[in-house]
Amino acid sequence: MDKVLIYDTTLRDGSQAEGINFSVEDKLRILEKLDEFGVHYAECGWPGANPKDTILFERLKKIKTQNLKVVAFGSTRKAGKKVHQDQQIENLLRSGARVITVFGKSWDFHVIQAMGTSLEENLDMVYETVRYLKEHVEEVIFDAEHFFDGYKNNPEYALSVLRSALEGGADWIVLCDTNGGCLPNEVYEITKAVKESFPQARIGIHAHNDSDTAVANSLMAVLAGARQVHGTINGIGERTGNANLCSIIPNLQLKLGFEVIPPENLKKLTELAHFVSEVSNIPLPKNMPYVGESAFTHKAGVHASAVMKRSETYEHVDPSLVGNRRKVTVSDLSGRSNILYKLKEMGIQVDERSPELVKLVEKIKELEKEGYHFEAAEASFELLCKRHFGLVKNYFDLDAYRVLIARRSTDVSPVSEATVRLYVGDIKQHTAALGNGPVSALDRSLRKALEEFYPNLRDVQLIDYKVRIVNESEGTSAKVRVLIESTDGRRKWGTVGVSENIIEASWIALTDSLIYKLLKDEEEGII
Incomplete structure (x- = not known):
């Protein structure tokens, strides 16, 4: 069984995604998870490029990983400068990383227009940088930036760049679709041509997702001979992101039969995806293949x-x-x-x-017809079913509630007050509370009435509140659907209420949320 090595660049390429700002501690926590999962390489950053990455590599010198190799990332030497005099090259060596990845230009257009140097000088930059680094570290990986665009424009020169890297001692040559514009058939044919040109070389693929084909491109490159795949967890990265390892890894292992991750570790894939989502503060799409909440x-x-x-x-x-x-x-x-x-x-x-x-x-179909929506409100659905079979006890009975909203000319914003009268057994509770809105006031007053009898309700927090119009054509008489998401720190659940009156819809969803908490705690023997 052929082995494919996974090269994770979540901490470097992934951190370039808009809205992501990993701290040093964030990166260390993700690195630990990647190591446990079993990826083979983790590109941790560009030492010297910013203080955060410099500190990270200092911390990494004291950390021993079990499975992965820590990689430092940088570029070839600058044009017109001796390699040993280039400060960023020295920063790479001082990082202490066992593996160093350097990128160099492989598109003649970029060499001339972006760098403003000669094609021959660029070849020297690649060769000299790789050779110098190889004298000092265990492994050197060469990222051929814009390789596919370069090959399509000038195949002879693109291949000569790879040849320079290999002659300098590169352990891997990685073909990069930096602009993300290539399609799977192109990636396959070009990767195959590279393999035929350098049959002994170890080839990698680094794909971006601008054409929404990064995963497919990575798989096609492997089928054409690549044995190292670059990507990020959840596909995070600059612009539209990088190749998503959460799809690539199971596709390679479960569909194509390659040896990638130990099978027992593959079962941690969904957990890893959600962990990176939480740390990066980028919500994981529910419909993401394999690891999304709706994937199955x-x-x-x-x-x-x-x-x-x-x-x-x-x-x-x-x-x-x-x-x-x-x-x-x-x-x-x-x-x-x-x-x-x-x-x-x-x-x-x-x-x-x-x-x-x-x-x-x-009953369920009738409620759906009225506007109820249980897909995002599984707690309300569970209560509905268990009530139908007489499995939910009566925790309290409502006598009345009232919500007042007032704004005087001197008020900056309206004041909301709610009163609730209810019975817990034979005991009558009458409470009032203020809130920053009518639903907030109602929630506080309801809790105030119940927490004396059910102290565990203090753990419940409302974390999301959504309102949807059910039948828009009715105008102000339309029904509204209120969806509430709650948590007690251990679990999250959703509840729903529907009514022509938004306060009543909110009351239904609120009471279901608290009753669900009481029911689950009772089932677990907590109350």
Whole structure:
């Protein structure tokens, strides 16, 4: 089985994405996860280019990795300068990295127009830099910047740049689609031509995603002979991003049969993707292949029915292989199969011919017709099902609530006040609270009434609140759907409420959120 080595550049190329600003500690935490996962190389930054990367490499000198090689990144020597007199080359050596990657121009257009030097001088820059570094470090990787564009414009010169790197002692020559403009067929043919020109060379691929083909380009390069693949976790990177390793790795291993990551480590892929998403503060798209929350989600009844019989009917791989899980959602497209699957997840066993199941399906479809939306509100759906089967106890009974909004001429903004009257058993509670809006006031007043009896509700925080118009054509009489996301620090859940009155819709979603917390804690024996 052929082996493909993974070269992660999340900490260098990935950090160039708009909105990302990794701290030194962030980079060290990600590096630890990459090492545990089993990537082979991790490009950590450009020593000397900024104080943060310089500090990082000083810290890395004291850290021993188990699986990966730490890589320092830089460029070839400057034109007209001796390699040993180039400060950035010396910074690379002082970094202490076992492996150094340098990039050089391979597109004649760039050499002449961007660098303003001669084609011959550029070849000398590549050769001398690689040779000098190879005398001092274990491994030198040469990134042929803009290689595919260069090859299409002047194949002889692009190949001569690779030849200079190999003659200088480069361990790897990496073909870069720096502008991300190449298509898979081009990458395959050009990589194959390079392999034929340098049959003994070890070749890598570094693809950007500007044409939305970075993953496909990387796979085609491997099929043409490349054995090192560059990319980032979740495909983060400058402009439209880099090749997404979260798709490349399982495609290579599960689909093409290459040896990449130990199978037991591959099960950590989804966890790794979500970890990098959290640290980078870039939300992971739900529909991201393999690792997204919706990657193995089934909505249509036909799909759910088939998946319950044989998972491969609508799943290209077993989600557990990459650490993800199957999810069946409930919507107006759902049939009994979806509901049965969800009930089974909740531990409720029901015969598929049960009249109660028929009634539940009809109830769900009626609610969907009214504007309810359970795909993003699984907590409300679980409560609906368990209430239907009498599995949710009465934690409290509402007597009345009232919300007042007032603004005097002297007020900067309106003042919201809510009062709640309810019963917990035979005990009547009457509370009032202010909030920065009507829903905030209602939430505070409701909690105030309940926390005396259920102190664990103090853990609950509302982290998202969305309002959607259900039937726009009705104007101000339209129904609204309120979606609320809550957390208690251990888990997150979504609840939904629908009404012509936004306060009532909010009340439904709010009460469901708190009741769900009480139900789950009771099931776990916490209360």
